[in-house]
Amino acid sequence: MTALPVLDPLLHQPVRTQIAAYLAGRGEATFAEMKRTLGVTDGNLDAHLTKLLDAGYLECRKETSTAGRPQTVFFLAPMGRKAFATYVANLSALLPTKADAQSSLASPDPIPNPTH
């Protein structure tokens, strides 16, 4: 019997997964861009970014605009990129395959769902 893959607890949270996925696709983004794309509050996004930064999954750099206003640009650190790839691979391994889906159709779940 093979052991089930373990999911990274830091990334196994919807907002943090979305942050990692968005940065993996886009390369880098500011706080304002992530807030608009993810549709979360400032406080919520800040809390999750802090956790990812503390874990070394994210890095950031300060940029000064021509208007003189500083802005922080976030991007995935190499460790974060590797952790995200592992997380997606492990998550995919937990998904039912076609064969699983067919066998579950052939033999209904013997344990009745208490909510039904």
Place this chain on the structure above:
Amino acid sequence: MRSHVEQIQSIQAMLAAGHRCVELERHSLLLWGLVGGGLCAFTDLAINPDRFPDNTQRAIALFLWLAVWLGGMSWLDHRLTRQARQAREETLPFAQAQITRAWWMLLALGTLSTFAMFFHGGGDMIYALWTVLLGLGIFFFGLFSRPLIEWIGLAAILLGIAGLASGLSMNGARWLTASSFAIGLPFAGWLSARTDDSHAGRRILAVALWLAVVITPALAATRLVPTASVPTPTTATLNLPAGTILPLHIDMNSTLVTISPESSVPVRVTRNTEIALTDGQPDGRYRFDQGSWHAIKDGVLYLRIDRIRPKLDAGKPEIRMHGDFAFKGE
């Protein structure tokens, strides 16, 4: 298990949002639309054989004209885009920066091709080329933006090719390119912002609407805007009925052969032709069969020599040349 599926779907959605993060700014669409459309509509007024009679001079003038307008607009657009992004506390995505460079390369290719056509021919497809280049630019942006933009880019490419393949007149092609820039670009942005393009059916409808909005004004302008000023009733004209024989003098630059300036080839006019006279001389305006007036500089007279063949006729060597001389103003 269901949460894992939702999590994967959420990851896919965010990865797609990250990959397709390019957004064309409103000012970019308006600026490029105005400049592209304006250049198509008014370049002939600034750079024409009256101002620059020499072919090389005219080629250089047009090259500089296009380089100044397009180069200046590239710089202005880049600067305004950076300012807009910084004002919104956003970065310019890597993909957008790269595609902007590809767009500049397309503009440079168009400018150099326009210049080269003065020396190597192919000038009758200049507007089709610019429409295709515009379509390529839109398509490249669409690859990293929304699928609808991609489709509009493809539609613009096909529009340019279809115009050329259907034998659209030079004037028609000019208005089609002007409309693709001036109306097509801002309208593509407007459509993209207001269309849910997740269904192919809606995308097809949106592209069809885009084509209709671009083609209709171009066709109207082709019919309504005269290509040459209509002679006043007092202007003298010369009628050449069909069947009139005219001498065709050929003035050819060549290091291989010379042609006597006095020699001519008799040609027979096959359509009733009327030419306008100014100070007793033809001024370049003409019309066929009482149709609309045109001018030589409109570029709707098309001459192509496509075959040169040496032959022996009764033992005497001769050169035979085949060419197409056609009117593309209808």
